Amino acid sequence: MNKKNQVIVKSIVAGALVFTILTPTGFAHDAFEGGQKGEGIVFDHDAIEQLASPVEEGGKNVKHLHEAAAVQLAEKDGVQNNTADVYAHKGFAYVGTHTANGANGGVRVFDLKDPSNPEEVAVFADEIPYTWQEKVIVKTVNTKEFKGDLAIVSLQQTSRNNANRPDSRGGMLLYDVSDPYNPEQLGFYELDRTITGTHELYLTTQGNRAIALLSNPYADYYTGGVERDFQIIDVSDPANPEKIWEFDPRELEEVAEDFNGYHWDADDGHTRPVFNHSVITDNNGHYAYVSMWDLGTVIFDIRDPENAQYLGRTEYRDDQKGAAHSAALARGGTILIETREVANPHGEGYESAYGYTRIFDIKDKSNPVLLSEFTTELTFDFSAPVNTFAKTVHDPKVHGNTLYLSYYSGGVLAVDITDPSNPEEIGRYTPDQGNVWGVFVDRNYVLASDMGQGLKVLQRNNGNNNNNNKGSRPLNH
Template sequence: MKRKNLLVKSALAGVLAISTLVPTGLAHDAFEGGSKLEGEVLTQEDLQFLQDAKLSGGKNLRFLHEAAAVQISPREDGRQNNTADVYAHQGFAYLGTHTANGANGGVRVFDLKDPSNPVEVAKFADDIPFTWQEKVIVKRVNTPHFKGDLAAVSVQQTSRNNVNRPDSFGGVLLYDVTNPYEPERLGFYPLDRRITGTHELYLTTQGNRALVLASNPYADFYTGGVEKDFQIIDVSDPANPEKLWQFDPRILPEVPENFNGYHWNAPDGKTRPLFNHSVITDNNGHHAYVSMWDLGTVIFNIRDPEKPVYLGRTEYREDQKGAAHSAALARGGTILIETREIANPFGAGYEDAYGYTRIFDIRDKTNPVLLSEFTTDLTFDFTPPINTFAKTVHDPKVLGNTLYLSYYSGGVISVDITDPANPVEIGRYTPDRSNVWGVFVDRNYVLASDMGQGLKVLLKNNSNAGDRNVKVAE
């Protein structure tokens, strides 16, 4: 493969967040207009080239330096998977994997005792055939049935409802990772095989109760409304997960009764995609923030998880593609960060812009108030490639007054949100041939998962770990 073409391919093919989820005849918002590259995956050759990236590229995230960059180990059959999201808990990093080279890469566990030398110590959640494991959340839980560190893992089929793959199911896997070196499977919440699976999820606790909030894109569409895109699952007994509630968008006055599970005839006269991509909760598990693409970020009171109450949602200008992809909270849950993944910046009646970030005041959760929109030099740069994910924002994380954004080819961008009405970029980490999918912020480090290059560990500049120091951004 020619190197000049690899960025285009890697930014699109390996990172198609839900390209394999698109209903027949329909398209993810990013593919309106018909991208011919949909469905491609990174090859072994591509991954080898990406993981050999030099360390001399621009890495200038303010106040941080790259302490380590380590690729995940190949599978037992020699195949090299690629990474997806990243999470950290009690000094260990948990990396989900995407679809490259046959998927089934599982979740990889890295010991971060020495952040400059992460060591892969375990792999789990790779036992359901023909699936990939994009998202993992780990939390300490204490229920009448289980006490310890619980991992919830999203599972998606690589080929939905394939008659030749009867043992392939999407859903949520639950593991005991109290000993991260020896994860133990506890249970599985399977979805109807007509549904690709759970794309993203969140694990929260309410007292001695543990809950998984699951995003199952197009579940409503594929099952004719029997299963829904957003579900709340009680995992207090991880061996016996139980669905408590699911969200029917038709309860909202702006969603008509004849809504078909994907195409939404919005009040602005446009036909917009409506599906659940992601979900988070606040720290005490009282409110859920559900990224429902062009329906916006939908906010629920979930104090009673069997009877959640709809509170409000974010809205868009008529010329904006919604594409509510992920969310994060700041200022004790009074500020909402909403990232919008838009890989195709063109479309009749819409602004020409890749996905960017919006910041809301949600002190009144029934009426989110837009404070600002954060764009970068990538947002309006239409030089090739155009129909790829290379220049759109992806995931947000917040620590204090700093917002961290994963940006695919843009790497990780840090933003000062001390004044949320005036966000200011303060730094950027962009490794050579960057393809950063996820970012996670811990008190001790910032982690980035690069689709082709594996785990990146970024440390404060006053740390003694690692020797790959970088210049502080001007």
């Protein structure tokens, strides 16, 4: 690890809010812990972990953000599903669903014409049984074969390769959502049933070509090398998606000989879990940023997507769990935000800390340079039982010089990254019994998907903030 180029700035900050103890009833993420030699797969799609205390409560109006609306998902066939990620496009919110109450909640479409009163207007991607639809990306596409708004949806089986569920499949679903009230299925990129499915994905365009990037955890392991963890799919013709390139982390020369099953025997003496959890691209679709857990955020040049090239990756201190979960970009793609989902704050040879955020300079993509690490009071609070997702960061989004982080029970944090070497929390939205999975910035508001409470619309305060902290008090440091 190249420590000499790293400048680590620990930012332990807090906005105006209340910190109390609660125990929510919502369900959290999949289990992503492990990493000791001899353990099984550490990415368990079937596991449903319950959040544990402590959880914060506070007013709905806090510095920088206030709640304009909170809308629960409509029941489907008498079942109340819970939310996963959230995305917005042309005034509509697209909310994925997780596994609670049997899954098959599909993607929910909300009309945001009145942000204070979002209206659920459609459900799609729910036709394949025993699956859940975590991630949806929507973009306007203009290719020879398709012109309109294209949605791609991740599809995961609730029980991998289950003989009692022969109709269950994983992969990517593709829909025409040019009319969001009436989504129309166009295609299905299907993975082998031995693979749980596509966990997260991304959609980009390159001229008149549309490209999807898929994260298929343990695909290589489950299929004996037939499929790969990271795949690039040409979706220019959404009815006929075509795989054009794929990659598995065990292909990297620098780590290949040290793989043990699906773990990596790293030079620091730790046996580290490695799998593809998530992927994004820059706005031009030139580079892919792949979150490969303890291998870090792996960067690829995808300008020639049939011949993508590995450029570099982020690395970790010897005492630091990796858990690269998601990524975002700032400053025109020269700054990388990496969030790390660590639910177990302890471990032999590791620092005691829940997951927190790291910020890198990536002007040289072959050599990411660590600028800072952003932590909160949750990161080092072990007053409640460990192994909880309540206190780890989850997803990042960037708007200008503001970084927005979803933080499960911590809600949504707003962080000023004008100086990326010194990030500073400037606001926080923390609903009672909160369990915020995803965050997305759209026009004049911020969307949050609360697993137990549905879609939240948060408006950014402009002007008089006299009442923004009603019901809240500052933290004691």
